[in-house]
Amino acid sequence: MWRGVIKWVGALALLGVLCAAAGVYWWPQQPLALALPERQDVLEVQIPPKSSVRGVVRALRQDGVQAPETLLYFWLLFSGRSGSIKPGTYALKPGITPPELLDKLARGDQIRYRVTLIEGWNIRQVQRALRQAPHLRFDLPDDPQQWLAAIDRPAGHPEGRFFPDTYLYTQGGNASAILRQAAAAMDKRLQAAWEQRQPGLPLQTPEQALILASIIEKETGHPGDRAQIAAVFVNRLRIGMRLQTDPTVIYGLGARFDGNLRKTDLQTDTPYNSYTRAGLPPTPIAMPGAAALKAAVQPAPDTKALYFVARGDGTSHFSATLEEHNAAVQRYILRR
Known part of the structure; x- marks a missing residue:
């Protein structure tokens, strides 16, 4: 009698294994249904660090993956790639298949x-x-x-x-x-710009080019003016004229700057006050972008401009003489 029972139990166990194997083979070929929040087309799932296969299954299920837990477990276990699953946060789209899911987890294709x-x-x-x-x-x-x-x-x-x-x-x-x-x-970026610098610039090192580029970046965001503004500063450096640029003064004030630059600020000496000190400030005053770096080492050629003033539309007016500059100030700043 007991032998018969044992045979039946063995047969049932074998049948179960065969069914599980068939399911593991068949199931990955089917679409993986995801339960997504209403009006959202992406489900975020998080795999904790050092998760076992069962822990991965538990995390997927808890975060909304609607798939048979047993089949998901055995399929991941027998896939041969369960040890490659990387922890992190993943974005799953509707219709993702089991092989696509495993590939995403094994590649570590996380949300960026x-x-x-x-x-x-x-x-x-x-x-x-x-x-x-x-x-x-x-x-x-x-x-x-x-x-x-x-x-x-x-x-x-x-x-x-x-x-x-x-x-x-x-x-x-x-x-x-x-x-x-x-x-x-x-x-x-700085090295590439420095290697393409114009000959004869009054800049001795890439560091000086970086400092000048940071000033150019703060003086204008208008693409057409960067090289011209760079030329103004280069022309001033060549003749020993002070740069007299407000952004350096503002940087030197630090937290004391309240948004209103006063005459006394221009007269108060700091290492960054380009009204009271000649040459470049000791360090950059901001992060320059690629365009400002290029302008610093390739200023507009053949210009004698020493001054510029904002027109009020984002562009600047450039002048070669103080007389012309004062007239531009009257026109664009004082509106006379």
């Missing part, structure tokens, strides 16, 4: 978040953007003056050392990794 550093930003604005970026871990010192050392670069002033661009990261990414990318990008 973006943080954008804007041309002309100073280091405080960069710090704010990194702190506010969603799902980005701010692993940098609170004092930006320590940032370069924190990313294994020679200690120094961090202003202008990071290239403004949009950088991608996955959930839990580090702000330090963003800065490493941005610093490497600035190194590359």
Whole structure:
């Protein structure tokens, strides 16, 4: 009797295995149905670190994947790739098939978040953007003056050392990794610009080109004016004339600047006051973009302009003499 029972149990177990095997073979060929929130066409699922196969299945099910748990478990287990599944946050679209799901998890094709550093930003604005970026871990010192050392670069002033661009990261990414990318990008862009510089510029090093580019970036966002403004500053440097540019004064004021630049500010000496000091300021004053870097090393040729004034429409009027400049100020600033 017991032998008969054992045979039946064995047969049922074998049948179960065969059915499971058939299901594991058949199921991946079918569309994987997802339950998505109303009016959303993407389901986000999160795979925790060090998840077992069962933990992966549990995470998928909890986040809304409507698939038979047993089949999903055995299919992942016998796929041969379950050990390659990477933790992270993934975006699944309706109709994704089991092979597509596994391929996404094994490749680590996670949701990419973006943080954008804007041309002309100073280091405080960069710090704010990194702190506010969603799902980005701010692993940098609170004092930006320590940032370069924190990313294994020679200690120094961090202003202008990071290239403004949009950088991608996955959930839990580090702000330090963003800065490493941005610093490497600035190194590359600056070196490329320096290698294409015009001969005879009053700039001795790529560092000086970076400083000048940061001033150009703050002086205008109009593409047609950058090379002309660069030429004005280059012409002034050549003859030893002070740059007399407001953005350097504002930078030197730091947190004291309240949005209103006063005459006393122009007369108060700081290392960045280009009204009281000749030559370039000691460091960049912002992050210059590619166009400003190019303008700094390729200023407009054959111009004797030493002055410029904003027209009020985003462009500038350029003058070669003080008399012409004063007339332009009367016209565009004083409206007389």
